[in-house]
Amino acid sequence: MRLANNIEDGFSLVEVILCFLVVAGIFLVGILVYQRHNDKTTIISNAVSSNTISKSTIVGPVLGNKWNPSPDLKGYGTVMPSTLAFGGDVSGLVKNITWQSWGGLTATGTGKAEYIAPGDTPPQGVEEVATIVAFNLGVCGGKSAYNSIDWYFPQHRQSFKESDGTKVCSS
Secondary structure (H helix, E strand, C coil), X not given: CCCCCCECCCECHHHHHHHHHHHHHHHHHHHHHHHHHHHHHCECCCCEXXXXXXXXXXXXXXXXXXXXXXXXXXXXCCCCCCCEXXXXXXXXXXXXXXXXXXXXXXXXXXXXXXXXXXXCCXXXXXXXXXXXXXXXXXXXXXXXXXXXXXXXXXXXXXXCCHHHCEECCCC
């Protein structure tokens, strides 16, 4: 047995140890990259309950930015807003938003919004459940942000279309 010089006819002990260290180093780098990715993507603790993400446990992208100083403009420039308001008529308002996802390429939630049937005007609208999609993840005002948003009413055969979205970043 020549363990001091060769292991199994060909590799020295030093070569085996170096090979092991290289493999271990690659493994550790992989773990660090994975951990850094998870830290950036959002959930800090296991605080997902009943299909809803707790706002207090989330870091990550904001929804656009507050492009107008009006006090009627709500929810923009924040993480997981519970209310969105453009500050005009009721067609620009979504309230009681519950987010099912946040931090990925898109964020999805549900809330109450005014459904205005084709041909109707805002005063004829009816408050109904809407699905909200925040998308176009990028940078807004130097922060990671969803730069577009859309909401729709699946119960009225509507569906998400990126082309129907509204840009919510002014910088």
